[in-house]
Amino acid sequence: NRKIMIDCDPGQDDAMALMLAASSISNLRIEAITTVAGNVDVDKNTRNALRLCDLLELKDVPVAKGASRPLVREMLIAADIHGKSGLDGTAMPEQPVKQTVRVHGADLIIEKLLASEEAITLVPTGPLTNIAMAIRKEPGIIPKIREIVLMGGGTYGNRTPAAEFNIFADAEAAKIVFESGAPIAMFGLDVTHQARANAETIEEIRAIGNPVATAVSDMLTFYLNAYQGLLGRTSAAIHDPCPVAYLIDPSIFQLEPVHVDVETKGEFTYGMTCVHKGVASDHVNAKFAGKLDPKKFWDLFYRALTTYSS
Ligand code: BDR
Numbered sequence: 001n002r003k004i005m006i007d008c009d010p011g012q013d014d015a016m017a018l019m020l021a022a023s024s025i026s027n028l029r030i031e032a033i034t035t036v037a038g039n040v041d042v043d044k045n046t047r048n049a050l051r052l053c054d055l056l057e058l059k060d061v062p063v064a065k066g067a068s069r070p071l072v073r074e075m076l077i078a079a080d081i082h083g084k085s086g087l088d089g090t091a092m093p094e095q096p097v098k099q100t101v102r103v104h105g106a107d108l109i110i111e112k113l114l115a116s117e118e119a120i121t122l123v124p125t126g127p128l129t130n131i132a133m134a135i136r137k138e139p140g141i142i143p144k145i146r147e148i149v150l151m152g153g154g155t156y157g158n159r160t161p162a163a164e165f166n167i168f169a170d171a172e173a174a175k176i177v178f179e180s181g182a183p184i185a186m187f188g189l190d191v192t193h194q195a196r197a198n199a200e201t202i203e204e205i206r207a208i209g210n211p212v213a214t215a216v217s218d219m220l221t222f223y224l225n226a227y228q229g230l231l232g233r234t235s236a237a238i239h240d241p242c243p244v245a246y247l248i249d250p251s252i253f254q255l256e257p258v259h260v261d262v263e264t265k266g267e268f269t270y271g272m273t274c275v276h277k278g279v280a281s282d283h284v285n286a287k288f289a290g291k292l293d294p295k296k297f298w299d300l301f302y303r304a305l306t307t308y309s310s
């Protein structure tokens with residue numbers, strides 16, 4: 001089983017990423033969950049991560065609260081999509097039973113990597129602040145990172161025409177991560193926009209009938225309504241499960257070697273990921289996911305949900 005650590009800002013789609021990783025069809029062992037300011041502030045994101053651990057019965061996985069703001073820029077949130085709590089729309093209890101461990105998220109990432117004999121895969125589904133902090137604080141972790149399989153960026157944006165939310169929310173951190181030399185697999189908007197949920201998806205998930213499936217269909221209902229209200233869309237991309245789905249079944253996705261630079265200076269392009277395809281192999285710093293097979297993706301997603309007990 002591949003060891004992973006999930007760094008997240010849950011967030012309805014982060015919640016679905018956790019659900020996939022924790023399901024019994026997953027070949028992944030979750031070593032830790034760390035949280036970061038992103039969709040909402042870090043305290044709310046942390047509370048949501050703990051509530052999700054209760055729901056998914058992740059009793060032994062340590063959860064640590066991480067960065068409360070980006071490295072350099074001011075904080076930016078996305079409560080318009082995810083609701084005030086960051087995870088509106090579900091009937092999950094407001095207060096979690098599970099508690100955090102009393103160590104900073106970036107420190108937990110460092111501790112776990114240094115203590116593990118085998119390299120660990122990092123799965124960031126929020127802004128990259130904690131990962132950048134960990135790399136700066138202890139560069140000795142880099143050889144212990146098997147791969148950073150992240151949701152972020154793309155060849156176009158959603159927060160601005162140029163920038164995707166996770167990268168835009170802390171571009172300085174993203175720059176540190178992409179320049180770190182650690183192997184990266186990038187799941188940006190080009191591919192996550194192919195994982196679209198609509199009203200029919202919600203009904204199919206609700207029909208599964210177990211409490212996890214019910215919570216996911218409630219979250220999707222809220223999420224889809226937000227997209228409909230804000231952008232007039234009848235379907236919504238569920239971004240964050242993509243990197244996890246890749247780790248469970250890489251054959252769902254097509255990736256190619258690229259070089260990625262992160263823009264941190266542009267007046268209109270701050271947070272843009274400049275994806276250079278077809279570069280010489282010594283210039284490659286990431287694998288770029290461009291395509292997914294929607295049928296295979298949704299089959300995996302539904303299968304994962306059916307494994308939870310009723
Ligand atoms: C990303 O932004 C967040 O709002 C989502 O959770 C996802 O990680 C998509 O741009």
Ligand code: CA
Pocket residue numbers: 008009010011013014038039125126240
């Ligand atoms: Ca997220």
